[in-house]
Amino acid sequence: MAKKSWMYSVLEAVQYEMRADKNMVWFFELTPPVAATPGKPVINLEKEFGRNRVVNTGIDEMWMAAATLGAGLAGSKAVTYIPYQGNCMCFQIIQNHAGKLRSMTGGVASMPIVYILEMTGQTPGFGGQHSDYEIDSYYMHIPGVKTVIPSTPADAKGMMVSAIRDPDPVVYLYPAGLRELMEEVPDDQYSTPLDKAAVRVVGSDITIVSSGGGMPDVLDAAEQLKAQGMKPEVIDLRCLKPMDTDTLVRSVQKTKRLLTVDQSYYTLCPGAEVIARVAENVDGARFKRVAFPDSAPPASPEMFLWMRPNAGHVVAAAKKLVG
Amino acid sequence: MAKKSWMYSVLEAVQYEMRADKNMVWFFELTPPVAATPGKPVINLEKEFGRNRVVNTGIDEMWMAAATLGAGLAGSKAVTYIPYQGNCMCFQIIQNHAGKLRSMTGGVASMPIVYILEMTGQTPGFGGQHSDYEIDSYYMHIPGVKTVIPSTPADAKGMMVSAIRDPDPVVYLYPAGLRELMEEVPDDQYSTPLDKAAVRVVGSDITIVSSGGGMPDVLDAAEQLKAQGMKPEVIDLRCLKPMDTDTLVRSVQKTKRLLTVDQSYYTLCPGAEVIARVAENVDGARFKRVAFPDSAPPASPEMFLWMRPNAGHVVAAAKKLVG
């Protein structure tokens, strides 16, 4: 047990699995799989496992995705880490091949692979392509891949273990804004399921649902609301697909108020699916979404920070919905 | 006025605009822009405007999308027709470039372009990649492009005129299952707005919302329901983004029942957005979705036809919701 960052927790999980399985491979692009955390040994997958298993490619995320899939089809576990700039370069391969091959081959194809897709959305000043947070929606519509988005270092580790051990393709979204989060994470290998949401705060007045990069602000907002006497229930989706409908429905049956919070664009954000599932199953509830407007994020910090959902927005929206 | 097919209506619109604007170009892949309809002259854009303006490319839909965008940035109106097999090969270009350049350049970039993206979803026997109907969701989450999906030849023409004349990029989805639809379509050039849903059937008991390839079955179901004494209101979305929230909300305020019908996969289908928008604005309504399961479409006709939403499914779901 030690305080670990998101990426350290992930690489710790990977290192363990790569030691256990000599065939497992890792594809990266330019940024080596290296992580350090105070008091723990540096993890450097490239150094430890060599360039024969841990390969640095050119700038070709389509190839990374296709090669990862091909490695999986050859029976080797494979993971790739795709930087956020390339997280849609690989889209078609995941959508049309990784997501469909098991069904199309009637169960013959086996793909024990993980796509770590970096997301940004956190950095003012980079503009449109380098500050966007939108791929959660694109990837959760794809059938045949499990799309998850851990929001804490501990989940990051446990869900990476499950993702690697899962015989099906997993899209593992990494909101890079969580890079600096640190928490106590067990040293042992453990697994966290790929189909369960987490109730982070138990309450009864309103259900607030978010995921990934939205969670820190939502938890902050929940503290503020509690300080003001409200009892919010906070759910971290964690798994976008399959989505844990039961946990959502059970909560809103209790609270009758549902607020979703997304850093993704409003139209067809994950919250739309959350609301639709709950609305199909719970009568007489009230609903509200907080999300990024349907606009590419402008570079200017003034514009960007005003548009990106934050704790203040969540507090205000929750009060409106409950009040 | 004459009976025209979907594609004839579209090419008629394009032919008129290309005659009016000598700079306008068309990119296609293998299948030439040719359409015939009884009693009317054959339209052949390649022949009429020559290979200098109407170009046949290799199998490279990424290039088609990028080249269309580049032509637009150079100030020329440009349209491309991308076959369904390639309708995600071009995804990243539309998502990250066409969709963002206007915002990223602070309004400097101008992109008078149209992406006709063919969809399938209708053909049993082709399997996973050749029978899917899923891109409506992917493309409607993108900001900065208008995503429309006409469902009738008359709308196909009017919305194509608007799309070409629109200064912004338009993703114009073409559900190829509508290929055989014929209806009276005016010969003159006219335009249909890119942001208005159409109320196809006026009713008061339930609002049924669908789009594109789902419409024929929904209209059929509405007839059956009317025959059984129900008064369904049927809305054809037509415009997925921006979505005509007003028309939806007004209808459900009246009916208090909302059924959405999609051939897209359930999770994050367009109906999720429809329900979420209505649920945010109408209290006390009841909601239900009919959609394709979260699975790639199997090739076997028995499996595929059982899974694809049809009129019978809509009738049964409507009765459940109203009853």
Place this chain on the structure above:
Amino acid sequence: MSETIDVTRNDDIRDEPAADPIVSPGRRTFLKGVAGAGAAISLIRAVDARAEGELGYWAKDLPAAKQVQMYTDICRIRWHERTMADKMLTDSKYRGYDHFYAGQEAVAVGVCAALRNKGNFDEVDYVYSSHRSTGHALAKGVDMKKMAAENDFRATGLNGGYGGEMHLSDKSCGFIGADGMIGPAPPMATGSAFAIKARGSKQVVVVFAGDGTYATPHFHSALNNSALLKLPFIYVLENNLYHQYAHYSLSCPMKDIAEAAGPYHIPGVVVNGQDVMQVYNVARTAVERARAGGGPTLIEAKTYRYYNHWGAPGAKPGELGAFGYDPLAISSFRPERELREWMARDPVDISRNVLVAWGTLTRAQADAIEAAAKQEAIDAFAWADAQPYCKPEDGLKNVFTQGSVAARQFG
């Protein structure tokens, strides 16, 4: 050769490329040198090599049984195609569609004859195929009956009726599978080759891909990454001159697509795809190179398809090939004379003539093999016809390895 010839697949023979026998070392060394040089441009023209006394060194070493197996497989593919075409044209209950491989048989068979087609999944060589998959599947060792059932979407088909022709897959012989998209298969195949190199399992990966794949962005990715990483990967580009209704010159700026290998500093080889022995020679060279860690090869096989792009339009029951069908009056639609010219260089005839000339088979034996192949195809389609249809609810299975997804069409 004994007088009775067993035309069923003899995998023990097919799976062992003949051991290196003693032949003129000077000549062999020369040929190997050229093929393996990895020079910037090592474009080797093998077209009509035999006519010029240049038939490569490998084919001449083949044991008779192996030669016969290759001829047999060509016949089996041919009669599978012809039987299927007749089925489509005459049986309205038949639901399968197909992209026919007839005319290109020597490519699939010549290449697969140089591969390991049996063994554990980490021993057998892998083949990635295209939308035009039936020939590749049979050459690799897929069961004809199960394939025929799959192509008509039967529950007991090779892939349970989920896939059909464009998604055939059979791990038992290393047939990773067909893919209906143009482009992605080659880079996917390089990923399998990477996994093989990483685990040291000494397998080789072949992708069969059309001339249409040259223009895809994936072409560059597959060749560049496999060259950089020296992967055991062979790109067999079957240049049948057309993609759908477009002549390849519309999307390729060169005459020989193999020229594209140059900048990657890997061998680019042109071969006469009608002659199975010539195909075998270049494939075997590429396979040895790949297995020895020498990296990838691009093989361009010049060939032709006897039917149209898709289905059997223009064809008549009992007759080979499709003529005179040009629905859209497309400018670059193939001329009928071109087709007749290629049919005069038929892969079945060529392989039969070689074996007769070499004294491996008599004409009568060769005819018997072809007749047996025809019967096998007829039997396979009859078997398929008797298989059960799929259960609708099974459509919710096989999304993931375990369980099934929820029905959503009922609301």
Place this chain on the structure above:
Amino acid sequence: MSETIDVTRNDDIRDEPAADPIVSPGRRTFLKGVAGAGAAISLIRAVDARAEGELGYWAKDLPAAKQVQMYTDICRIRWHERTMADKMLTDSKYRGYDHFYAGQEAVAVGVCAALRNKGNFDEVDYVYSSHRSTGHALAKGVDMKKMAAENDFRATGLNGGYGGEMHLSDKSCGFIGADGMIGPAPPMATGSAFAIKARGSKQVVVVFAGDGTYATPHFHSALNNSALLKLPFIYVLENNLYHQYAHYSLSCPMKDIAEAAGPYHIPGVVVNGQDVMQVYNVARTAVERARAGGGPTLIEAKTYRYYNHWGAPGAKPGELGAFGYDPLAISSFRPERELREWMARDPVDISRNVLVAWGTLTRAQADAIEAAAKQEAIDAFAWADAQPYCKPEDGLKNVFTQGSVAARQFG
């Protein structure tokens, strides 16, 4: 030349490539023949051509004013970079980040000197740029003040603060714009070239792209389609040896990336990117070819960046270049000696020395130009500093041409 030199941009001079004067026809014809041949492999090495007495024919014909403008632009870019580096290192209120272009100035200036940079939007030549955009923008004619304001996200910046460095765009001089993604800009640029050809407007499109773009799938698409359609398109590949922290040999199987032009049957030219006159020569040849309907050219300019990939880490205020920064102890991080070696072949020095050697300028005049360029940069950043910040609500504008989108962050 008069003693007083105006260092502000003189577009009339910059926009007219010198008319074809009388030079030795034999030599010119030879050079044109080589460059324009479109032979399968027309790889021309221009590195050190001047040292070997091979300086091309175009540069020698340039009027003095044009030569001076090129030198001036090199100085302007250099001092823009240096001033911005100092700003980043010393002014905590400065919010801009940057990918520095210092060291590569001769490429942007040599290429843009061969282009039309003024005129209506259907007359001016187009430039597509990369994430490393400031040098390209200045060479093409973008206003330095407005660019500096944009890079600090000011409301009155070139793009209203929406874009920043990676999305600079200015139609008035044909600067279509920067793009932060690696790959898509080249195929997009070919689309502009297609539109130009279709409308017959005789413009030329240049894309500046790094060595990192070679490995992208888009590289093949851009070259293949522009070759097939004979588009007026020039791919200027600035090979500065690294993409981020990876040496280009990790993703390119050849020494000269220009070799990749071969299979497309278009010219592939290597040029010394430190010498503006050599760059101008090859660019001018490519531009004339493109404008005359001869199709595309791939130019590989060998060059180097003096700063690290991004921002100013390792740099010190007032000093040129960034040394000794290697945060991740990355194996292929550039060695300090490599940087020093390239700085010894500095584009500012080289262009200054050429002009002094040719008698176009005295050293004193050249120094005065550089001093004025420095002052211009200082003034530009001062102007930018005084500009207003953006209004938050304006973030909802510019999604579409008309109107604005709804705020959604408030629920």
